[in-house]
Amino acid sequence: MxxxxxxxxxxxxxxxxxxxxxxxxxxxxxxxxxxxxxxxxxxxxxxxxxxxxxxxxxxxxxxxxxxxxxxxxxxxxxxxxxxxxxxxxxxxxxxxHMLWVGYIILFIFIAIIGFGSYMAYSPVVHRKTIQIKKQNQTIQNFRMVIASDFHLGILSNKNLLQKFVMRSNAEKPDIVFLVGDIVDDHPYWYKAYDMDEVMKTLTAAYGIYGVLGNHEYYGKAIPTFVNEMKKSGVQILRDETICIADSFYVTGREDKTNKSRKSLQQLSTMVNTRLPWIVMDHTPSDLETPVELGVDVHLSGHTHLGQLWPNQWITRKTFELDYGYLLKKTTHILVSSGFGFWGPPIRTNSRSEMWVIDVELYD
Structure with a gap:
C-alpha cells in the first residue's frame, strides 16, 4: 500500500x-x-x-x-x-525566431492530425489464403472475416462501424470474428448512438463471434455489454469452446485482464483434433501454448501496432508478434492492428483494417 x-x-x-x-x-x-x-x-x-x-x-x-x-x-x-x-x-x-519555430510546430501538428485522421477513418482490407492439413467431410474451405479493437464510442462511431459491416458483408464470409475491445470501455455510447442497428445487419453463414478485450473489463459493465452484443447478433465466447456446423472448433478466451481465466489446455479438452481449431485471444501475450496444443488458427488484436509513431518500438519489444501474419510450425497466427482506434481518432503508425482469410483444407 x-x-x-x-x-x-x-x-x-x-x-x-x-x-x-x-x-x-x-x-x-x-x-x-x-x-x-x-x-x-x-x-x-x-x-x-x-x-x-x-x-x-x-x-x-x-x-x-x-x-x-x-x-x-x-x-x-x-x-x-x-x-x-x-x-x-x-x-x-x-x-x-520563436514565433516562426512555433508556426512550424503548429503546421506539423495540423499535418499529423490530418494524416492521422485519414489513416484512422479510411480502413483497408487485407486478404490471405492459408492451408490447413485437416480432414473434413462437410466443407473443404471457408472464409473468415477478422477485425478487432473497434473501441466503439464517441469518436470511433456508427459511421465507422457501417464501413466495417459493408466491407464484411461484401466478402460473403462464412464466419466473422470480432477479437476484443469492441466497445470503448462502457457500452453506453454503443447503445446511445444506435450502433446495434448497424451491427444487426452484419451477416455470416455460420455466425458472428467475439471475445472480451481489456477495455471491456475497464468499463466494468461486462454483463450489459454481452447482452447488447447478443441483441446485435454477436455471440461473445467467454472461456468457451464450441463446434460449428460439425466442421470446425472455435475457442474464445477471456482477456488476460481476468486473472482467473481458464488455461488454453482446459479449453482444449473437447476439441477433436481431426477438425480445424480456431482460437480468439485478444492479447497476443502467449503464442507458444497454442502452437504446442496444435491450434490451427490463432487470432489476436490489442497492439494497434502502436497506433502513434514511435509507440511501435514498445509493442515490438513487448510481443513476439505485434502485427501481421506468422506461420509457427502448423499454427497460423494473425495479430490485427484493429478497425478502430483508442483515444485520439488518429493513426500515424498503422491504418484501420479488416482481414479476409480464406481457409483451404487438405488431407
Missing part, C-alpha cells in the same frame, strides 16, 4: 511537471503571436485539458470532455517530442 502511494505521488508530480512544461511553451508562443496576456484564464483552460482524461471518467455522458481528452493525448505525445527539439534549437541558434 505504501509503495503504491509513493508511485502514485511520483506519477502525479511528474505528470504535472510535463503539463507545466507544455503549457509554458504554448502560453509564451500565444503571447508572442497573438499578444495574449491572460495567464489565469490560460491556466484554467490548460488544466481542464490536462485533466480531461480524469474528468471524463466521472460520467460516461461527459461527451465534450471525452473528446478533449482524446486530442490532449496527441498534444502530450508529440508535444514531448517536438517542444524539446524547438527549445534546443532556439538555444543553439538564437537567430531563429
Amino acid at each position: 505504501k509503495r503504491r502511494v509513493i508511485v502514485g505521488f511520483v506519477f502525479f508530480v511528474l505528470y504535472n511537471a510535463i503539463v507545466y512544461y507544455l503549457g509554458w511553451n504554448v502560453y509564451h508562443w500565444l503571447e508572442l503571436a497573438f499578444h495574449i496576456k491572460m495567464p489565469i484564464v490560460f491556466s484554467i483552460v490548460w488544466l481542464y485539458f490536462a485533466y480531461s482524461v480524469v474528468i471524463s471518467n466521472f460520467n460516461e455522458r461527459f461527451r465534450i470532455t471525452k473528446v478533449v481528452s482524446c486530442y490532449w493525448m496527441i498534444l502530450m505525445e508529440y508535444g514531448l517530442l517536438l517542444f524539446p527539439i524547438a527549445n534546443i534549437l532556439l538555444w543553439l541558434v538564437p537567430s531563429f
